[in-house]
Amino acid sequence: QVQLQESGPGLMKPSETLSLTCTVSGGSVSSGNYYWTWIRQSPGKGLEWIGFIHYSGGTNYKSSLKSRVTISIDPSKNQFSLRLRAVTAADTAVYYCAREIQGYSTTWYDYWGQGTLVTVSA
Amino acid sequence: DIQMTQSPSSLSASVGDRVTITCRASQTIISHLNWYQQKPGKAPNLLIYGASSLKRGVPSRFSGSGSGTDFTLTISSLQPEDFAIYYCQQSYTDQSFGGGTKVEIK
Numbered sequence: 302q303v304q305l306q307e308s309g310p311g312l313m314k315p316s317e318t319l320s321l322t323c324t325v326s327g328g329s330v331s332s333g334n335y336y337w338t339w340i341r342q343s344p345g346k347g348l349e350w351i352g353f354i355h356y357s358g359g360t361n362y363k364s365s366l367k368s369r370v371t372i373s374i375d376p377s378k379n380q381f382s383l384r385l386r387a388v389t390a391a392d393t394a395v396y397y398c399a400r401e402i403q404g405y406s407t408t409w410y411d412y413w414g415q416g417t418l419v420t421v422s423a
Numbered sequence: 424d425i426q427m428t429q430s431p432s433s434l435s436a437s438v439g440d441r442v443t444i445t446c447r448a449s450q451t452i453i454s455h456l457n458w459y460q461q462k463p464g465k466a467p468n469l470l471i472y473g474a475s476s477l478k479r480g481v482p483s484r485f486s487g488s489g490s491g492t493d494f495t496l497t498i499s500s501l502q503p504e505d506f507a508i509y510y511c512q513q514s515y516t517d518q519s520f521g522g523g524t525k526v527e528i529k
Contacts, residue, residue: 338518347510347520347521347522347523348467348510348512348520348523349520350517350518350519350520353518361517363424363517364424364517365424397466399466401514401518404472404473406454406473407454407455407457407472407473407514408455408514409457409469409472409473409512409514410457410459410467410469410512411469413466413467413468414466415465415466416466
């Protein structure tokens with residue numbers, strides 16, 4: 302059974318850089334058919350895709366966040382990470398890591414972490 | 424970016440009711456549409472992928488239909504464990520989610 306677990310700080314100050322790590326167990330981040338993804342959900346609001354990384358190193362980011370986001374992968378630790386620069390209160394959210402699987406005709410998220418709340422406050 | 428619009432944003436229904444949720448994309452996404460269920464404090468859980476394919480283990484009372492820009496999630500007979508928030512998600516270009524539909528007890 303694949304499991305994903307987010308880790309990182311729960312409280313941050315404006316202008317700091319958020320760093321979150323997702324540790325994968327029961328599967329390998331080096332598998333070819335998966336895209337390792339970050340998604341966030343602001344309190345009481347909907348879901349927002351942040352971006353993904355493939356084990357080959359290829360990435361794709363939401364256009365409105367592209368200037369502040371970096372997603373990286375470490376196959377030796379079976380982890381992938383998110384860095385979000387210059388955070389503001391608007392970045393307060395539950396951050397999820399998820400695995401996107403490439404199916405026959407489309408892709409979907411089949412495994413998610415439990416989520417970690419990040420609060421940005423002075 | 425492709426915008427996903429769900430309706431209604433919330434609904435009240437009784438156990439046994441037939442419930443329909445719609446999702447409209449701002450441009451064609453062919454059949455690259457997935458549906459998720461989210462319960463309080465939990466991550467979303469996949470129900471339907473590719474617009475109409477039921478994930479293994481999901482009850483058959485859930486079904487999905489549509490293509491192009493208009494899609495539907497139907498729960499044929501609402502059960503107590505189905506009270507939750509439902510999201511559609513397109514995977515055609517980048518990714519984006521609908522705003523969610525909260526299904527509440529009437």
